[in-house]
Amino acid sequence: MRIQNAHRVSEAIQTLSAGTTLDTLVDRLYDLTDGTLALDRATLHRIARGKTQVARAIDSPEECIRLYFALMILGCERELSVTSIVDEGHAVLASFVGEPLASLIFRDLAATLPKLTDRYTLREYLEEGLRVWLPE
Amino acid sequence: MATRVISGRPRAESHTLRAEEERLRAQLERRLNVRTRFAPLADVRALLVSPDQADRAKSLVVSSSTSVAERIYLYVHVAAHIALGHHLPLVTIVEGVPGVTRFSDASRHREAEELARAIWWGQSDRGGLLGTPAFVRRSTMLRRLLASESARPALRSLLIGMRHVYYDLRVERALAGSRLAGWLRDALCLTAVVCVAPQLSD
Numbered sequence: 001m002r003i004q005n006a007h008r009v010s011e012a013i014q015t016l017s018a019g020t021t022l023d024t025l026v027d028r029l030y031d032l033t034d035g036t037l038a039l040d041r042a043t044l045h046r047i048a049r050g051k052t053q054v055a056r057a058i059d060s061p062e063e064c065i066r067l068y069f070a071l072m073i074l075g076c077e078r079e080l081s082v083t084s085i086v087d088e089g090h091a092v093l094a095s096f097v098g099e100p101l102a103s104l105i106f107r108d109l110a111a112t113l114p115k116l117t118d119r120y121t122l123r124e125y126l127e128e129g130l131r132v133w134l135p136e
Numbered sequence: 137m138a139t140r141v142i143s144g145r146p147r148a149e150s151h152t153l154r155a156e157e158e159r160l161r162a163q164l165e166r167r168l169n170v171r172t173r174f175a176p177l178a179d180v181r182a183l184l185v186s187p188d189q190a191d192r193a194k195s196l197v198v199s200s201s202t203s204v205a206e207r208i209y210l211y212v213h214v215a216a217h218i219a220l221g222h223h224l225p226l227v228t229i230v231e232g233v234p235g236v237t238r239f240s241d242a243s244r245h246r247e248a249e250e251l252a253r254a255i256w257w258g259q260s261d262r263g264g265l266l267g268t269p270a271f272v273r274r275s276t277m278l279r280r281l282l283a284s285e286s287a288r289p290a291l292r293s294l295l296i297g298m299r300h301v302y303y304d305l306r307v308e309r310a311l312a313g314s315r316l317a318g319w320l321r322d323a324l325c326l327t328a329v330v331c332v333a334p335q336l337s338d
Contacts, residue, residue: 105226108224109227121178131195
């Protein structure tokens with residue numbers, strides 16, 4: 001995977017993690033994804049700091065979507081506003097999977113996300129989404 | 137689109153209604169691979185989240201504040217959405233709180249409502265396993281009464297009254313397995329569900 005806009009992703013991760021240290025952030029991402037995230041700690045640190053555009057370990061859209069869900073759950077845990085969580089999540093996904101695929105995915109997400117105006121409900125959706133997108 | 141569900145639940149949920157809800161929930165899992173769980177959702181009644189592979193379980197999260205009758209309606213409605221192929225990965229089917237009309241996919245909900253009605257009356261569900269209880273399915277009288285907005289609450293009160301008489305007469309042991317008791321139980325269940333979801337009526 002080549003991150004389209006490393007700076008924007010870093011900004012989004014910083015917003016969604018709301019002051020959490022990088023190590024805590026990465027630990028939580030591993031927890032949320034049940035250890036299925038194929039990125040090592042150092043690469044995740046570099047992505048969060050906007051220092052790399054290359055994350056070769058995650059190549060499939062499924063893995064990108066899992067990371068996207070996990071980051072948005074993190075935003076819910078940090079009690080950010082729903083709008084901010086959704087905006088930052090969109091930015092992350094667009095940078096991860098590229099504009100053509102992101103547009104397709106966003107078209108689908110656009111049918112769901114505006115309906116979830118309560119943070120608790122959004123989090124239920126994201127957790128459920130992550131669960132059904134985890135490998136069996 | 138907001139789903140039309142009338143709140144105002146009875147003080148206690150009947151055992152028949154609870155048993156019917158459990159049966160439908162089990163059918164949903166067995167036949168459509170939908171796992172249900174309950175959570176205190178604030179602004180919606182239910183969410184259906186679908187995986188990217190058809191053979192994996194779909195997940196239905198239902199608001200824990202819903203009554204048993206509302207849950208029965210939601211299961212039938214969700215089954216209709218699935219039958220219509222609305223359950224795409226990432227597109228989550230969200231059943232809204234009554235009166236809130238912020239959802240954009242109104243036509244899909246309308247289609248699902250129509251199919252849900254057919255499933256409920258045993259017209260689109262082979263074996264009628266997700267539909268209304270068997271005893272009362274073919275009762276045109278009940279169906280006609282439930283279709284009338286004014287007759288519906290009166291019918292419910294009448295059936296509840298009949299249930300009181302049934303218990304007051306202390307004949308429940310003698311009549312427990314009878315057709316009359318079965319019909320009364322099923323009619324109460326059917327009426328309770330249609331009272332909270334009148335769109336299931338004709």
